[in-house]
Amino acid sequence: MVIDSHAHLGQGRFKSLSTGELLRQMDANGIDRAIVVPVEEQIVAYNHEGNTFILEQVRAHPGRLLGFAVANPWFGPAAVRELEWALGEGLRGLKLHPVYQGFPMNLDLVDPLIEVAARHRVPVYAHCGSAHFGEPLRLVELARRYPEVTFLMGHSSFSDFWNDLPRCHQFAPNILFETSRNTPGNFQQIGSQIGTGFMVFGSNAPEHYYEVDVPVLREMFPDPADQEKIFCTNITRALGELP
Amino acid sequence: MIVVDAHTHLGNDIYAGKWSDEATAANADEYARVMQAAGVSKAFTFTIAGLTGDPVKGNDELAQARDRYPDLMLPWGTIDPYWPAGQIRQEMRRCVEGLGFHGFKLHPWLQGFSLTVPGMEVVAEECAAMNKPVIFHDGTAFYSTPLQVAYYARAHPQVKVLSGHGGLAELWADTITAAKELPNYFIVLNGPVQQGMQAIYDAVGPGKLMFGSDGGSFHPAVVTWYLRRAKAMRLPPEHLEQILGLNALRLVGLVPAAA
Numbered sequence: 001m002v003i004d005s006h007a008h009l010g011q012g013r014f015k016s017l018s019t020g021e022l023l024r025q026m027d028a029n030g031i032d033r034a035i036v037v038p039v040e041e042q043i044v045a046y047n048h049e050g051n052t053f054i055l056e057q058v059r060a061h062p063g064r065l066l067g068f069a070v071a072n073p074w075f076g077p078a079a080v081r082e083l084e085w086a087l088g089e090g091l092r093g094l095k096l097h098p099v100y101q102g103f104p105m106n107l108d109l110v111d112p113l114i115e116v117a118a119r120h121r122v123p124v125y126a127h128c129g130s131a132h133f134g135e136p137l138r139l140v141e142l143a144r145r146y147p148e149v150t151f152l153m154g155h156s157s158f159s160d161f162w163n164d165l166p167r168c169h170q171f172a173p174n175i176l177f178e179t180s181r182n183t184p185g186n187f188q189q190i191g192s193q194i195g196t197g198f199m200v201f202g203s204n205a206p207e208h209y210y211e212v213d214v215p216v217l218r219e220m221f222p223d224p225a226d227q228e229k230i231f232c233t234n235i236t237r238a239l240g241e242l243p
Numbered sequence: 244m245i246v247v248d249a250h251t252h253l254g255n256d257i258y259a260g261k262w263s264d265e266a267t268a269a270n271a272d273e274y275a276r277v278m279q280a281a282g283v284s285k286a287f288t289f290t291i292a293g294l295t296g297d298p299v300k301g302n303d304e305l306a307q308a309r310d311r312y313p314d315l316m317l318p319w320g321t322i323d324p325y326w327p328a329g330q331i332r333q334e335m336r337r338c339v340e341g342l343g344f345h346g347f348k349l350h351p352w353l354q355g356f357s358l359t360v361p362g363m364e365v366v367a368e369e370c371a372a373m374n375k376p377v378i379f380h381d382g383t384a385f386y387s388t389p390l391q392v393a394y395y396a397r398a399h400p401q402v403k404v405l406s407g408h409g410g411l412a413e414l415w416a417d418t419i420t421a422a423k424e425l426p427n428y429f430i431v432l433n434g435p436v437q438q439g440m441q442a443i444y445d446a447v448g449p450g451k452l453m454f455g456s457d458g459g460s461f462h463p464a465v466v467t468w469y470l471r472r473a474k475a476m477r478l479p480p481e482h483l484e485q486i487l488g489l490n491a492l493r494l495v496g497l498v499p500a501a502a
Contacts, residue, residue, distance in 0.1 A: 015438075130413055131384035159411035159434070160352070160383040181412040181436055184468050185461030207436040212475050216468045 002231045004034040004210075005152065006125060006180055006202030009057055010050065012039025017206040019057045023064060029210035033242070034203075035235075037068045037095040037125070044100045047071050047079070051086040058090065062243050068093040068125055072101045073110040083116045092239055093122045098133040105133060106141035114142065118149050123238040125152040129159055129181070136161050136168050143172035150174055150238040152200060155181040162186045169194045176234055180204035184216055196226040200235045244484050247285045247491040248278065248466065250378070250407055250433045250455030253308055253316075254291035263291045263460065266301070271308035274459045275315055281458070281466040287378070287491065288316040289348035291460050298322050299334060306342040317495060319346040319378065323354065324362030331362055335369040345495040346376040348407075351386035358386070358395045367399040376403035376494060382411025382434050389414050393421030396428040403427050403494065407455070408434035415439035422447040429494065431455035432486070433469060441476055449482035453491045 007022060008015045016039070026034060036057060037043075042050025047070050054067040069086035071079040071094065083094060094117045098105045105126060117124050128136045136157040143151045156165065156177040165186075168175060177190050180202040190199055201217060203210060221227055236242060253274055254263030263270075278286055288309070293301015298321045305318040320338030322331050338344040347370065351358060358379070370377050381392045389410035396404035404427055410418045415435035421428045423446065430447070432440050433455035444452060454473045458466035473487060492498040 155412065159408075159413055183457075183461070184464035185457065187464075188462040204436070207438045209437055209475055212437065212468070212471045216464050216471075219467075220462065220464050 001032045002030055002214075003201070003235050004031050004203045004205065005200045005235045006154065006178055007034045007036050007205035008039050009036045010039040010042060010053055012041055015039050015206055019061065019065075022205060023061065025205070025210055026064065029214055031210060031214075033064055033066060034205075035066045035068055035093070038070050040097075040100055043070045043095070043097050044072060047075070047082050051082065051089075051091065055086070055089050055091060066239070066242070067091045068095040070095050071113055073103055073113055074101065076112075080112050080116055083113055087116065087120045087122060093117070093125060095125045097127040098138070099127060099130045103133065105135070105138035110142065111145070114146050114149060118146060121240065123150040123152055123176075125154055125178070127154040129155045129157040129161055136164050139175065140168050140172040143175050147174055150176060152176050152178045152202075152238070154178050154202075155204070156186060156190060158182040158186065162189055165190060166193045169198060173198075176200045176238065178202040179213070179217065179230070180208060184220055187217065187220055191221060191226070196221060196229045197234065199230045201231050245285070245488040245492070246281075246283050246454065246470070247287070247488040248283045248456050248458060249287045249405075249431045249453035249491045250289070251278070251286045251458045252289050252291045252460040253305060254460045264296055265292050266290065266304040266308060268307070268311060271311050274308070275312045277458060277463040277466060278315060280463070281470060283315075283458075283466065284488070285315060285317055285492070286458075287345065287455075287495075288318045288459070289378075290321055293321045294348075294350045294353050302334070302338055302342065302344070305344070309343075318342070318344045319348045320344045321348050322362075322366065324349070324356045324360050324366060326362065328362070328365045331365045332369055335366070335373070339373050339375055344375075346370075346378060348378050350380040351391075352380065352383050356386065358391050363395070367395075367402050370403075371399070371401040376405055376429075378405035378407045378431070380408060381406045382408040382414050389417040389421070393417070393425065393428060396421065396425050400425070400427050403429065405429045405431055405453075407431050409439070409443060410435060412436050412439070415443060419443055419446045422451050429453065429490075432473065433457055437472055437475065440472065444476055444478060444482075444486075449478065449485045450490065452486045453494070454487045
């Protein structure tokens with residue numbers, strides 16, 4: 001099974017992708033399932049609108065789509081209530097974007113949301129790779145506070161934070177490294193210095209195309225056991241039982 | 244269709260545990276094998292060792308590698324902007340007039356300098372005097388943002404300035420205004436997300452864009468992956484031909500500007 005661990009659905013300022021188009025691309029490229037999240041406006045401000053939309057899409061395509069919820073930690077108790085609601089309705093994780101949402105990843109502002117995720121035993125995806133708020137070691141600081149939670153480091157912190165990745169793994173083994181945006185040079189580093197047991201394929205659709213990114217991972221990691229981990233079992237281990 | 248890779252480095256694998264401190268004949272052979280296997284006819288070839296160590300040694304190694312593969316490699320030299328002005332001028336002149344190099348590659352975060360240090364004014368003067376372009380690593384805070392590179396180009400309109408990574412995944416959108424406004428600013432599409440590559444092309448057109456991979460010092464798949472990505476752009480074949488090779492050749496005067 002091939003799972004895309006990070007795709008955006010909806011109509012946003014920067015990213016726009018319909019469910020029909022995502023499913024068409026998945027079918028054309030052998031992608032069985034995708035974890036979908038809302039677009040930027042809904043990540044920042046309209047959390048409930050985004051979560052409702054994602055829930056509708058997941059319920060319409062239960063065998064193909066899984067959803068992560070969004071909640072802006074600046075909304076405080078309202079964000080906690082929104083996340084509790086969304087996870088209770090069936091979304092399977094939390095997506096954070098420290099740059100769009102405007103907080104340093106390691107700020108304790110986000111702790112109440114992580115505690116909700118921990119209670120529901122769901123993973124937390126965090127955009128990483130932006131200087132300051134999205135610095136990968138900030139995610140490490142957060143992940144060390146919550147060792148029972150699995151975190152997905154968005155984009156494996158592309159752009160130029162690849163130097164830090166082995167240290168991130170050394171001090172926070174509860175982080176998985178998601179591949180979207182990143183390059184074959186860094187895949188080689190993560191595979192050899194951290195291991196394919198911590199790599200998770202993601203597209204960040206509609207930013208990237210499956211037909212370009214899937215073949216390069218298969219070529220770089222020809223061992224079927226490695227591919228099984230990168231495309232499936234690393235993320236399913238974090239998600240638990242799938243519908 | 245001729246393919247020119249406008250961003251490559253000569254040296255061993257940077258993930259071998261340290262930055263490459265030399266570029267040997269074996270490195271040149273491996274570089275040539277990777278490029279030829281990917282269908283790359285020519286490449287702008289930069290040093291790695293000269294960015295982290297001695298620039299002069301790095302430039303000499305580039306010249307030796309080019310002599311081994313003269314049809315493939317189009318070397319660009321480097322200098323240390325903290326050198327005295329006279330030393331900067333001397334090495335830049337040696338690169339162009341003595342070694343036949345085609346431009347200069349500088350890497351502000353790796354070499355540890357701001358584009359506003361006095362030595363960069365000397366670099367601009369020499370580039371302008373010799374009519375040679377300069378390419379910068381960009382896309383990275385705090386010394387290598389695309390706006391910092393764009394404003395270097397804005398401050399030195401007589402110098403052809405290349406954004407070496409098109410702002411990478413985070414900052415690519417900042418290259419668009421500069422490319423539209425500044426005749427002397429060019430973009431190597433080696434780093435923006437796929438959607439960003441398309442957005443840059445849609446806004447700027449094909450004339451100032453070049454294919455590049457950062458190949459040579461990374462896994463060979465970077466070259467084939469970036470080639471696939473260039474070919475996955477939505478554009479007519481004649482524009483792809485420009486981006487894959489003709490624009491780079493024009494930049495260094497290997498095809499006439501009006502061709």
